[in-house]
Amino acid sequence: MPFSHAWLPYIYLYGVGGLLFTIGLVVTIKSGSLDLKRSGHKMWLAILIFGFIWFMVMHALWNLAALEILSLKASLLIWTIFMITSLGFVYFRFVKGARV
Amino acid sequence: MEHVGEITFHSIGSSTVWIVMGVYFAIIMLFGSYFGRYTRSTTDFFFGGRRFSWWLITMSIVATGVGSHSFVKYSAKGFEHGLSSTMTYINDWFFVPFFLFGWLPIIVYSKVRSIPEYFEKRFSPSSRFIATILLLVYMIGYIGIGFLTLGKAMIPLLPQSFAFFGANLPVTLMGVITVIAVVTGIYITFGGQTAVIFTDLLQGFILLFAGLLLFFFGITYLGGFQAFWDILPVSWRMPLADFNRPPDFNFAGIFWQDGIAGSIGFLFMNQGLLMRFMACKSVDEGRKAAAINILFVLPISAIVVGNAGWIGKAISIVSPDIVSPASSPDQIFVVVASIIMGSPILFGFIMAALTAALMSTVDTLINATAAIFVNDVYRPIKGFLSKKVTNKNATDRHELGIARIASMGITALGVLAVIPFNSFPTVYEAHGYFHSTLTPPLVVAIFLGVFWKKFTPAAVITTFLGGVALMLLGAQYPGVLIAPFDHGITLNPSHPYTYIRALYNLVVCAGVAVFSVWTGGLQHKFVKWVRRLPNTNMTMAMVTSLLSIIYTVIIISFFINFATMTLILVAIIFSILILPLVVNYYVVGYDPETHTKGLTASSIQDARRFFKGSEPNDVEGEKIKVQYKIVAGEDNEIRFSKADMQTMAAHPGDLVYLCDKRKWLGGLKSIHSVYGEPHDENGVVFINDELLKGGMFVKNRVLIAEKEL
Numbered sequence: 001m002p003f004s005h006a007w008l009p010y011i012y013l014y015g016v017g018g019l020l021f022t023i024g025l026v027v028t029i030k031s032g033s034l035d036l037k038r039s040g041h042k043m044w045l046a047i048l049i050f051g052f053i054w055f056m057v058m059h060a061l062w063n064l065a066a067l068e069i070l071s072l073k074a075s076l077l078i079w080t081i082f083m084i085t086s087l088g089f090v091y092f093r094f095v096k097g098a099r100v
Numbered sequence: 101m102e103h104v105g106e107i108t109f110h111s112i113g114s115s116t117v118w119i120v121m122g123v124y125f126a127i128i129m130l131f132g133s134y135f136g137r138y139t140r141s142t143t144d145f146f147f148g149g150r151r152f153s154w155w156l157i158t159m160s161i162v163a164t165g166v167g168s169h170s171f172v173k174y175s176a177k178g179f180e181h182g183l184s185s186t187m188t189y190i191n192d193w194f195f196v197p198f199f200l201f202g203w204l205p206i207i208v209y210s211k212v213r214s215i216p217e218y219f220e221k222r223f224s225p226s227s228r229f230i231a232t233i234l235l236l237v238y239m240i241g242y243i244g245i246g247f248l249t250l251g252k253a254m255i256p257l258l259p260q261s262f263a264f265f266g267a268n269l270p271v272t273l274m275g276v277i278t279v280i281a282v283v284t285g286i287y288i289t290f291g292g293q294t295a296v297i298f299t300d301l302l303q304g305f306i307l308l309f310a311g312l313l314l315f316f317f318g319i320t321y322l323g324g325f326q327a328f329w330d331i332l333p334v335s336w337r338m339p340l341a342d343f344n345r346p347p348d349f350n351f352a353g354i355f356w357q358d359g360i361a362g363s364i365g366f367l368f369m370n371q372g373l374l375m376r377f378m379a380c381k382s383v384d385e386g387r388k389a390a391a392i393n394i395l396f397v398l399p400i401s402a403i404v405v406g407n408a409g410w411i412g413k414a415i416s417i418v419s420p421d422i423v424s425p426a427s428s429p430d431q432i433f434v435v436v437a438s439i440i441m442g443s444p445i446l447f448g449f450i451m452a453a454l455t456a457a458l459m460s461t462v463d464t465l466i467n468a469t470a471a472i473f474v475n476d477v478y479r480p481i482k483g484f485l486s487k488k489v490t491n492k493n494a495t496d497r498h499e500l501g502i503a504r505i506a507s508m509g510i511t512a513l514g515v516l517a518v519i520p521f522n523s524f525p526t527v528y529e530a531h532g533y534f535h536s537t538l539t540p541p542l543v544v545a546i547f548l549g550v551f552w553k554k555f556t557p558a559a560v561i562t563t564f565l566g567g568v569a570l571m572l573l574g575a576q577y578p579g580v581l582i583a584p585f586d587h588g589i590t591l592n593p594s595h596p597y598t599y600i601r602a603l604y605n606l607v608v609c610a611g612v613a614v615f616s617v618w619t620g621g622l623q624h625k626f627v628k629w630v631r632r633l634p635n636t637n638m639t640m641a642m643v644t645s646l647l648s649i650i651y652t653v654i655i656i657s658f659f660i661n662f663a664t665m666t667l668i669l670v671a672i673i674f675s676i677l678i679l680p681l682v683v684n685y686y687v688v689g690y691d692p693e694t695h696t697k698g699l700t701a702s703s704i705q706d707a708r709r710f711f712k713g714s715e716p717n718d719v720e721g722e723k724i725k726v727q728y729k730i731v732a733g734e735d736n737e738i739r740f741s742k743a744d745m746q747t748m749a750a751h752p753g754d755l756v757y758l759c760d761k762r763k764w765l766g767g768l769k770s771i772h773s774v775y776g777e778p779h780d781e782n783g784v785v786f787i788n789d790e791l792l793k794g795g796m797f798v799k800n801r802v803l804i805a806e807k808e809l
Contacts, residue, residue, distance in 0.1 A: 001334055002342075009340035009351035017194040017359065024197035027551055031702035033201040038718075044200065044387065051193050051395050058399065059190070059339050066183075066337035072329055086395070 001067060010063055014056050021052055050089070057082060112256045112438045120448025121455070125283075128456055131302055151759070152379050154388035156766030161376055161393050162304035163460035166401045171311070171408065171454045172249045173528035175436070176429035178409025179416075181349050182336025185409060189402035190339070191359035192366070192394050199367045200387045202550050202701040207374060208383050209707035210698055215369055215546065216476040222549050222699045223557040224687045225480075230564045231542065232476040238538045239371060239469040240510065244517025245534060246462035249527050251277040251518070253454055256434040273522065277515055280455075284462050285511040300460045301766075303453070308397075310453035311404025313446075314437060318411030321440045322418070331414045344588040348529060352587035353599025357536045361602040365539035368546045371468035372461075381757055381767050382808060412436040430526050466514070470506040478502055529598050536602035537575070541567045544609040553696045557687045558623060558680035559616035565651065566616075566676040567609035572658045573672060574604050577665045616680050627684045640685050647682060650675045712809045714753055721749030723806040725761065726785040728797055737776030739786040740805065745778050748807045752777050755808040758785065760801055771795040772808065 025048065028034040035041045058079065065075035152160075178185035212218045215235055220228035251273045258276065262269045322328045329337065341351045366373060367390075380386040412432045415423040427435055433454065441447040478499070524530035541564050548555040548563075574581040578596040582604040589600050597604075616623075630636055650671050657663050698707035708716045724744050731739075738758060740748070750756065752775050759770030771794050779786060785805060787795075797803060 001338075004344065005335060005338060005340075005342040008343045009355075012343070012352065013191065013340065013355060013359070016355070017191065020360075021194045021197065024195060028197050028201040028701060031202075031551070031700075031704075033205065033701045033704040034197065040384070047391060048197050048200075051196065051391070054395060055190055055193050062183075062339040066334060066339070068334070072326065 006067060007063070010059055013059070018052070025049075050086070054082070054086060112434060114444050116444035117257065117448035117451060120445055121452040124449065124452035124456065128299055128303065131299055134298075150379060150772060151381050151767045151770040152385075153763070153766040154380065154385045154392065156301055157376050157380050157386070157389040158392045158397060159304035160298075160300040161373065161389065162397055162401065163300035163307055163457050166304075166307055166311075166405055166457055171405045171433045171457070172253050172430055173526060173531060174402075174406040175409035175412070175433035176526045177349060177528050178406040179412045179427070179429050179432040180409075181341060182332060182338070182413060183406070183410060184336075184338055184341040184349075184351075185406040186399075186402035187340050187351070188354060188358040188362070189398045189405075191355065192363045192398065194359065195363050195367060196390070196394060198364075198547070198551070200390060201704075203368050203546070204377060204386050204390070205383050205704050206550060206699060206701070206707055208378060208386065209704070209711040211711065214472045214475045215371060215374070215542075216472065218699070219545070219549070219560070222695060223560050224690060226683070226687060227545075227557050227560050227564075228476065230561060231545065232472065234538075234542050234564065235369065235371070235472060236469065238365075238369065238542065239465055239472065240513045240517050241521075241534050241538055242370075243462055243465045243469065243510065243514030244521055245527065245531050246458055246465065247277045247281060247514055248273075248518045248521050248530065250280050250455060250458045250462070252430045252527060253434060253451075253458065254280070256431045257451065274515075274518065277518055280459075281511050281515045284459050284466065285508050298768075300464070303456050303460050306453050307457045308400060308404055310450050311401075311407065314441070314450055315403060315407040315411070317440045317442075317446075318407060318414075318436065322411065322414050328411070328414055331417055332410070336410075336413060344586075345590070347590050347592040348525070348595075348598065350589055350599070353589055353597070353602075354532070356603040356606070357532050357599035357601075361539045361543055361606060362535045364543045364547060365535060369539065369542050371472055372464035375464075375468055375471065381759075381770065381772075408433040408436040411440065415439070462514070466507050466510050469510045470503045473506040473510070474499055474503050478506070524595065524598075529595060533595065533598045533601075536599055536605060537571065540571065540602065540605035540609045544606065544613055548610075548613050549700070551701050552617070553692065553700050553702060554617050554620070555613065556617065556620060556692070557690050558620070558683035559613055561683045562616040562676060562679045563609055563613040565679060566612040566672065567605075569651065569654045569672045569675065570608035570612065571605045572654065573665065573668055574601065574608065576658060576661075576668075580665060612676055615676065619680065623680045623684050626681055630681075630685065640682065643678060644682050647675055647678055708809065712755055716809045717749070717751060717754045717807065719749040721807050722747050723804050724748060724783075725802050726758075726783055726805055727800070728785050728787045728792065728803060729781075730789055730792060731786045733788045734790065735776070735788070736773055736791070738771075738773045738791060739776040739779050741780055741782045741784065742778040743782050744805070745775065748805065750775050750807040756805060757808045758787075758795065758803055758805045760795075760797060761804050762801075769796045769798070775807075 025034070025045070029036065029045075034045060036045065061070065061075040061079050064070035065072050174185045174188075207218065210218065210221060212221060216228045216232040219231040254276050255271070255273060258271045261271055319325050319328050322331065335342075341349055341354065344350045344352050347353075377386040377389065380389055409429075409432055412423050412427070412435065415436070416425045416427070422439060423432075423435065434451070437450045438447050441450055521527075521530040521534065524533065544567065545560050545563050549560065578601065579591055582597045582601050583591065585603045585607065586597060586600050589597065591597060630639060633639055653663070654668060654671060654675075657668050697703050698710045705716075724740075724747050726740070726744065738756060740750075745751070748756075754775045756773050756775050757770065758773060759765075759767050762769075771791055773787075773791060776786075785803065787797075
């Protein structure tokens, strides 16, 4: 598998995308719209960073399984654990702590 | 359009399939009509009354998002290139901070009803005018893509011709699309946004279920997931496409077309999606809906929409006699579903879910486009022609009628928009080209408008006109102008740089915008100097005429090649230099302070103040349970006991949200109101008859109240 298919798209996606994401965080924090003095907004910052990692891990595991560096079962297992943890996180943030 | 060497299909559907589809559509339309009764005004028709919970909006967005990205086009790419068809569903997170804490609170708190209205508030009426034109073209194009996909999904089910009273009527794509458009138009005309939201909610669940069911049957057909995985060559298992090959499906092009232009376009300028978020009961609830949708629902949707293509690919490897590798990619979804589902009832259900999902997208877009028409075309024209003040209810009824007529007209234009898109080999490429071409000017304008206080009316108008002119030139000379951005992608002469042109278009639009802002000081000096000239008005009229001639020449040169690229480029650069001067001269009254207050990310607190009408109360309170008691009165206030107000940490004048306790209703029976002066009856809310009707509360049912702002 050439590098142009194996890892270059992944590096480009999370390199350029990561740069844009970081600019987004900096701009919203600096402008005060993401106000880290408010507890709700602190949680939102955590969710935003978590989301970025969530996609990065998902794509990495998928790539590793596709390239047969990691077995399909191991990738799915890691992903399932990650998914359950995330859903638990969402449940406690959004359902239990839901407010207008 | 059928392409050379492709195998196409007809008459796949038996009569049972058609009966199942008919029943499904009847149920969906009845379901939508039931919720249509909650439409009492244009606010309800377009925005669903700003009352719904995050989970309801999340599921409702599924049908819109999945429908718009469609089973047909992702199955086609899955069949051609494997699992990397999912990449467009898993690259939307990068702009989420900008959306959740920039655009979303601004559109809600500034109370704008459409994107062009934002342009008027933030910039000027002329900016709104150009934004309206661009947005209407974008939305109608999007509807056209939806109709094309629907038509392509239906064709394999139909025979090649019908015998009708002795005449042999051929089944054509445009004929099928026209029939679909009539059905869609009827539904949306009588439903409205609440009906659309609830229909989409139902369809969102069904859609995910149907797609996963298809995947399950497909995997079982192939002998399990491991067998399916082992059949696929390594390159087809990859989640991302090759960096720059082939021209019709490569990572770099799709990243810029979909991950950047498409993601911003979808989140920032898809009026249909924005109206869903505006229908949420609060900004935080909208944030939850967006986050859950992108984090969890979109990855699942990626499997749901693409798996028929992957299964088709796997079957074509092990049994090419069952699914030929030469099958038409746009028909593969229907072909695979008919093979692996076995039963015609299940196949009919899958097809009904697919077509209903596509209709969801189309009806949402038609509803949204009608909202833009009423808000940004009809009202300003009516206001200009007649200053007569009319009764609010009469105006509302009248505008509801206009919205319904507009929906029909927009549906017709959407059908016509199918014609140019049908020249592309697949729906995916048509959609890619559409996004790359139509989103950049608006995306850049909205984005800089929200995040850059220095962005002025002169800059936004120059971005629109100068940016579009440079885009047209790029489309005409892709080998010269787009090639430097191509990331090594080969130029396909019949459809040059379908995706990567998005990068060129974004760069030229953003470049024009930045240039216009940076030269703002010089522009003002020039305008001051011009104003001191003896024949100021005559001079500026001549400059404006010259500018109009230049733009006319640029547009004509796009269709008739009569000038060299260099000459047109010089003309465009000249227009970019002159246009801001003209705008600065004519657009008077723009004050950077007042026109950005509450309309940029750095002034969200001002926006919240504007929304409430006073200082927001951010002290955290608790929700309380109450019963209602009807009292006389016509004001928009509801009253709680002193103790209940204290529990909610609320004061008279704060905003309150009151809804039925049953969570599964998702806020359908609810109202927004203002706290009035407290009384002494704990656990009881005093509410007048009008608000009671708005909330559709049921007698003796417990209500939940909470402070909003």
